[in-house]
Amino acid sequence: MRRALSYLALLGYLVFLAFPLIWLLSTALKTPQEMASLDPAWLPRRPTLANFADAFAEQDLVGSALRSLVVATASAVITVVLALPAAYALARHRGAVNRIAIGWVLVSQVFPVILIIIPLFMVLRRFDLVNTLPGLTFVHVTFTLPFALWMLQGYVRAVPRELEEAAAVDGAAKATSIVKIVAPLLAPGVVATLLFAFISSWNEFLFALVVLKDPDIATLPLTLVKFTGAEGVVRLGPLAAASLLATIPSLVFFAAIQRRLKSGLMAGAVKG
Amino acid sequence: MRRRTALAAAATAVAALIAGCGGGGGDGGAAPGEPVTLKFLSLAWQKESISANKQLVDEWNTANPDIQVEYVQGSWDNVNDQLVTSFEAGDPPDVIHDDSPALAGFASRGYLLDLSGRLPAELKNDIPQAAWDTVTFDDGRGGTGVYGVPFLQESQVVIANKKLLDAAKVRIPTPADPWTWDEFAEISKKLTKDGTYGVAWPMKSPVNKVLNLALNFGGTFFSNEGGKTTVKVGPQEREVLQRIHDQLYRDKTADPSALGMGTADPLPGFYAGKYALLPAGVYLRQQVVEQAPDGFEWITLPPLKGTTSEQGATSQTLSVPADGRHPDEAVKFISFFLNGPNQAKLARGDWLLPTSRAAAGDPSMTTEENGWDVATASAGNLVVAPYLKVNGFDEWKSKVATPTLQEYFADKISLDDAARRLVEEGDKVLERYAR
Numbered sequence: 208m209r210r211a212l213s214y215l216a217l218l219g220y221l222v223f224l225a226f227p228l229i230w231l232l233s234t235a236l237k238t239p240q241e242m243a244s245l246d247p248a249w250l251p252r253r254p255t256l257a258n259f260a261d262a263f264a265e266q267d268l269v270g271s272a273l274r275s276l277v278v279a280t281a282s283a284v285i286t287v288v289l290a291l292p293a294a295y296a297l298a299r300h301r302g303a304v305n306r307i308a309i310g311w312v313l314v315s316q317v318f319p320v321i322l323i324i325i326p327l328f329m330v331l332r333r334f335d336l337v338n339t340l341p342g343l344t345f346v347h348v349t350f351t352l353p354f355a356l357w358m359l360q361g362y363v364r365a366v367p368r369e370l371e372e373a374a375a376v377d378g379a380a381k382a383t384s385i386v387k388i389v390a391p392l393l394a395p396g397v398v399a400t401l402l403f404a405f406i407s408s409w410n411e412f413l414f415a416l417v418v419l420k421d422p423d424i425a426t427l428p429l430t431l432v433k434f435t436g437a438e439g440v441v442r443l444g445p446l447a448a449a450s451l452l453a454t455i456p457s458l459v460f461f462a463a464i465q466r467r468l469k470s471g472l473m474a475g476a477v478k479g
Numbered sequence: 480m481r482r483r484t485a486l487a488a489a490a491t492a493v494a495a496l497i498a499g500c501g502g503g504g505g506d507g508g509a510a511p512g513e514p515v516t517l518k519f520l521s522l523a524w525q526k527e528s529i530s531a532n533k534q535l536v537d538e539w540n541t542a543n544p545d546i547q548v549e550y551v552q553g554s555w556d557n558v559n560d561q562l563v564t565s566f567e568a569g570d571p572p573d574v575i576h577d578d579s580p581a582l583a584g585f586a587s588r589g590y591l592l593d594l595s596g597r598l599p600a601e602l603k604n605d606i607p608q609a610a611w612d613t614v615t616f617d618d619g620r621g622g623t624g625v626y627g628v629p630f631l632q633e634s635q636v637v638i639a640n641k642k643l644l645d646a647a648k649v650r651i652p653t654p655a656d657p658w659t660w661d662e663f664a665e666i667s668k669k670l671t672k673d674g675t676y677g678v679a680w681p682m683k684s685p686v687n688k689v690l691n692l693a694l695n696f697g698g699t700f701f702s703n704e705g706g707k708t709t710v711k712v713g714p715q716e717r718e719v720l721q722r723i724h725d726q727l728y729r730d731k732t733a734d735p736s737a738l739g740m741g742t743a744d745p746l747p748g749f750y751a752g753k754y755a756l757l758p759a760g761v762y763l764r765q766q767v768v769e770q771a772p773d774g775f776e777w778i779t780l781p782p783l784k785g786t787t788s789e790q791g792a793t794s795q796t797l798s799v800p801a802d803g804r805h806p807d808e809a810v811k812f813i814s815f816f817l818n819g820p821n822q823a824k825l826a827r828g829d830w831l832l833p834t835s836r837a838a839a840g841d842p843s844m845t846t847e848e849n850g851w852d853v854a855t856a857s858a859g860n861l862v863v864a865p866y867l868k869v870n871g872f873d874e875w876k877s878k879v880a881t882p883t884l885q886e887y888f889a890d891k892i893s894l895d896d897a898a899r900r901l902v903e904e905g906d907k908v909l910e911r912y913a914r
Contacts, residue, residue: 239769240770240771240772240773242770243746243750243770243771244747244750244751244772245751245753261526265529266552337568416557416560416561417560420561420564420565421551422551422552422553429554432554432556433552433553433554434524435524435554435555435556436524436525437524438684438741439683439684439741439743440741440742440766442526
């Protein structure tokens with residue numbers, strides 16, 4: 208009985224999570240008449256691909272998606288590369304300075320992005336990075352780095368210090384124990400952080416709007432907004448079709464690396 | 480709205496910073512003999528409209544190898560934030576599509592080129608003065624200038640369910656003999672039966688709609704004495720407010736559930752026969768044509784008449800940046816792009832009204848099909864919206880007028896309370912801008 212209830216709750220949660228995606232798919236396949244019906248149906252009565260055709264014909268979706276992919280991948284990798292050693296140092300070396308550093312990282316998260324964008328823009332101007340994809344990547348890294356650092360240092364802390372001490376007792380150098388003991392155990396954390404950084408960058412709109420002035424190098428969120436018109440009127444069909452396509456790379460990326468998100472690697476590593 | 484305000488704040492702050500850092504400047508233009516390339520930022524977003532814009536740009540590029548135009552699509556949602564950063568960074572598009580309310584601020588900050596004296600007489604004479612008034616603003620140095628060419632305008636018409644009108648045997652109005660507001664109220668009563676409301680008033684963003692319609696009774700909402708602008712809500716301004724409120728709560732001929740809707744949101748209910756009449760901008764006809772179920776019969780009715788049929792109007796515009804690299808070429812392109820026949824194509828694409836007299840006479844603008852004849856005739860009622868020249872209007876609108884009117888239409892406050900708030904809180908806002 209308890210198991211049945213668990214599955215029921217899980218099913219409810221799945222439906223809750225999947226609903227927007229299913230509705231997006233359904234909308235993307237509907238005709239304008241059906242979208243304007245007072246009795247919306249789950250399944251399109253007369254499915255059409257016209258919305259996809261319009262979306263592709265009118266906007267450079269492929270180019271925008273490629274640019275988003277480049278920026279998001281670069282942002283995710285750079286973020287993790289920068290955050291990982293810092294997270295290790297923060298987690299392993301306890302002291303007043305580290306506690307202040309962690310606190311400061313947390314505080315940085317409560318700043319409104321509107322405030323962050325100004326100094327970032329000054330820096331970008333200085334280095335001629337305004338209106339460039341490297342500039343946007345730089346901004347996205349800056350934006351995601353604090354939280355990535357916070358996430359990763361939690362994962363590092365979860366790796367028992369005793370494992371490194373045991374390796375040291377067995378004669379392993381510090382570098383060896385980090386590479387061979389700690390790094391494999393941190394893999395799920397690294398994957399989760401990569402995912403977080405990738406999706407944050409992929410979906411990001413405000414920084415892209417300010418940094419990328421030239422619509423020719425627009426990322427996907429900036430292109431999607433072109434299906435909206437004045438006074439809140441939107442072209443729902445092409446927008447749904449394009450938005451659906453925009454979710455696919457995130458899903459593929461997630462599917463490709465989610466197997467690494469397994470837990471329990473450290474179960475029984477240290478006897479209590 | 481909060482996001483837009485935040486974006487605007489960010490863009491302005493960034494702009495200030497860029498200004499502080501020194502503008503970037505352009506490349507000085509093309510070398511002699513080399514073709515010039517103009518960047519044209521267009522805000523067309525409807526399928527037909529994008530297609531019409533691109534077709535005209537292609538035509539121009541074929542005929543003018545020395546002045547090539549690059550079509551760049553922007554978005555109404557964020558164009559002004561994008562433009563502020565572009566202006567301050569010294570790299571604005573050469574031809575800018577926007578609307579007249581945005582031009583006022585840009586003009587006073589010196590971002591836009593004064594086009595008076597630069598436009599060909601043919602274009603100047605083809606557009607009526609009422610439309611030029613929507614792009615004539617203070618230059619921030621005590622003078623005035625013309626900061627864009629107005630080309631598309633919107634009037635408020637009534638889109639109606641033809642079968643319900645026929646069944647109720649009501650008089651079908653014409654541009655020469657429109658419904659008065661009194662007649663509209665009576666007919667709405669006749670149409671309210673069997674689960675159908677006579678009318679739907681979507682009032683998610685009520686301010687511009689109410690202010691534009693208020694001119695039917697001479698209501699301007701702003702007065703200017705001795706150079707000081709204040710808010711006024713007298714008997715003339717109260718007419719339209721009271722009449723809509725009466726339909727909602729006294730006559731019960733307007734569906735209260737439509738109040739929170741955006742402009743296009745009542746359409747599904749309209750197709751389903753929940754409402755017989757839908758006061759809306761002329762562009763909404765495009766959605767009806769695209770979405771209406773097979774066999775649905777609809778008709779465009781002319782603007783309502785109070786003491787007059789006048790409505791406030793703003794315009795979509797094409798402008799040239801003050802520090803653009805190729806102002807003469809940009810003006811030449813605009814003169815081609817907005818000539819009579821081309822304005823007719825653009826108006827058809829956006830389902831709006833051309834400012835060009837020649838375009839208004841185009842057969843496609845006067846056909847009965849899809850209510851074009853009625854829509855085009857309604858352009859004659861348009862006068863410059865009084866709020867267009869009011870410094871601080873945007874803040875008054877978002878912080879004072881929108882919440883006040885929403886509460887009034889939701890019957891949470893009386894008309895006297897609404898009027899008092901509009902004036903007292905509004906004057907405080909306007910006073911700050913007058914300093």
